[in-house]
Amino acid sequence: MNTLTLLTLLAAFALGAFYLGRRRSLLAGGGARTLHSLPGYYGFYVVIWCLIPPLGLMLGWQVFEPRVLTWLIIEGLPESMSSLPQGPLNLLLNDIRNLASGDLVVTEVSEVMTQAADRYTALLSSSKFWLSTMTIMLALAGISLATLRITPAFRARNKVESTVQMILIVASSIAILTTVGIVFSVLFESIRFFQRVPLDEFLFGLQWSPQMAIRADQVGSSGAFGFIPLLTGTLLITAIAMVVAVPIGLMTAVYLTEYAKPAFRSVAKPLLEVLAGIPTVVYGFFAAIQVAPFIRDSGGLIGLDVASESALAAGIVMGIMIIPLVSSLSDDAITAVPAAMRDGSLALGATRSETVKQVMLPAALPGIVGGVLLAVSRAIGETMIVVMAAGLAANLTANPLEAVTTVTVQIVTLLVGDQEFDSAKTLAAFALGLMLFLVTLVLNVIGLRVVRKYREAYE
Amino acid sequence: MYGVNEGVAEDLRSGRFGAGFSGAEMLENSAAQRADSPDGAGTIGNIQAANPYMVASGVNVHYGDNHAIRNVSLEIGKNEVIALIGPSGCGKTTFLRCLNRMNDTIESARVTGEITLDGHEIHDKSLDVVALRARVGMVFQKPNPFPKSIYDNVAYGPRIHGLASTRAELDEIVHGSLQRAGLWEEVKNRLHEPGTGLSGGQQQRLCIARTIAVSPEVILMDEPCSALDPIATARIEDLIDELRRNYAIVIVTHSMQQAARVSQRTAYFHLGDLVEVDATNKVFSNPGHRLTEDYITGRFG
Structure with missing residues (x-):
């Protein structure tokens, strides 16, 4: 049977x-x-x-x-x-x-x-x-x-209800246990990596060229596993993305909550959410085919030497991708400020813009900060746009016009194709994953804490 | 009287009044009411104040299709407290919000009719709504201090209107406003702590201090004590009585005892109509309209 x-x-x-x-x-x-x-x-x-x-x-x-x-x-x-x-x-x-x-x-x-x-x-x-x-x-x-x-x-009802409660507990622990499982699997592989490459070399090394020698006399046989170029690349692209996303997203939210007519709002909000639903691969095309050449050409016009794959292109497109996230979270934060605040300010003779700047935004600030931190962790974890638009070269640079690479991109390249799962090269991906996990975890914890503190303010 | 005449004259020219209620009739009504002889049409009693400062005539408010208040004419006098009473949804708050054009913030609201402040039409282009609201302050039902320090709460209005050029002047305004709101002694050592940390009654007095900091001429209060306990209420009522010396005050209240305690005149609203206006002791001892009598004797409401 x-x-x-x-x-x-x-x-x-x-x-x-x-x-x-x-x-x-x-x-x-x-x-x-x-x-x-x-x-x-x-x-x-x-x-x-x-x-x-x-x-x-x-x-x-x-x-x-x-x-x-x-x-x-x-x-x-x-x-x-x-x-x-x-x-x-x-x-x-x-x-x-x-x-x-x-x-x-x-x-x-x-x-x-x-x-x-x-x-x-x-x-x-x-x-x-x-x-x-x-x-x-x-x-x-x-x-x-x-x-x-x-x-x-x-007492059948009591028995049934306690059983249902048990089922609910099991259901809710599945997600938690999965997360714990992921953490441990990444952690154990990372420990195997750190047995081959010392922790301090990984954390403070300035060189990233993850290859291992197959033969002893091979050219370039010594791999270098310095995490710093990847970290700076990630931070550079994230910073550019934030410079694009935070002002535009915030201004969008202010317009939608404070100025827009309901008819416009009812069209614009769903459109923004559609923007949030575009697969990142599509943004990647856009970055690689439109934005990167455009930046290279316009850089050429004013005499700047721009790499054809630049941090700037990837950062700008990533910023555009994150705008809906920032605007939607800021929108929520501003909407959550009690209407009494706005009325109180307007009744004192404040203009709309004074009310927004001096009452609504300060009151919503913790929520907005929380949203921005969530957006940062989203940007740090983003992969496809960077793969397609920022290149693979692990340059240690702060120049946004050069090609850089990020932690996620390197994880992808390390794990693509046939791999032997006991070489330092492959295991490095897990160490990178662990680092990424830690960074985004810390940011999420801070973000959620700020958001929670904000929620308590008006209850 | 200058105000109401000008307003009505203006209406005669613009034909703004609705059908069946011309400016001329309005004048006649006023005359009739002055003689204290209710004619059954519209408001009974006496809509006139001894020393009128704000004059509303023929005010109608629509929220979308809902006709929220109908043809309300009322004078608000200097140095007196006028209480607006009536059952929920009768239009008291709507009328109050007309006086500083807070209804502008509601998308679907449409206000028609004349409202003058010291003789000037408040909907006129020459009077900016920002300036109007600085002259006609408002205290809300629920204390709504900004999430800022006590000092910044009071200084907010003077700052945006540029009333103080130096820090010392601003300090003086904050000190004076808190003093007049009867809050200074309680907060003088904690001016830089958040205003949201005060008790409910203190928060409401902070909101009053915030309102008087911009030196308004009229203060509108929308059920200012409904969220407060009896002791805090008594303090606010004492404060209202003191403020009367310098301001015209309009207070919306659900408590008839409160109306009787703090006001000199009382206006009774019912389902969007201003049913009766008169001296408070007259309204409470000898109401002219059956609806008013039913309400104040607790038969409904």
């Missing part, structure tokens, strides 16, 4: 369980009035017992089945094979599995392997059989036990 059939069967059981539980409660109580909970809760109580244990069993089976099977296969192999080191043993097991499923096998097939493959197939089908049998038995056992427990005084 395959998994889908099994799940369908369980769903059918659950439906039956609901009616059984409901019916049983009504019969036991002699009417809904005498029951502790509404009849539906008794139904759900039986459904919970019908579904959760079998589903738990299936999940556990999913996790442990491969390990147990592998262990059984290895046990069954002759001593000469089962005592092989880890690598060749894995290859052998792969071959056996392929043989069992009828795929192509690279090595030549021996008698022992055919036997092992047969055994594997047999084990697999008996595992399926036992899973199905046990699942169905568990579901039926759950239904009968739960049904038997139903009496008029039985």
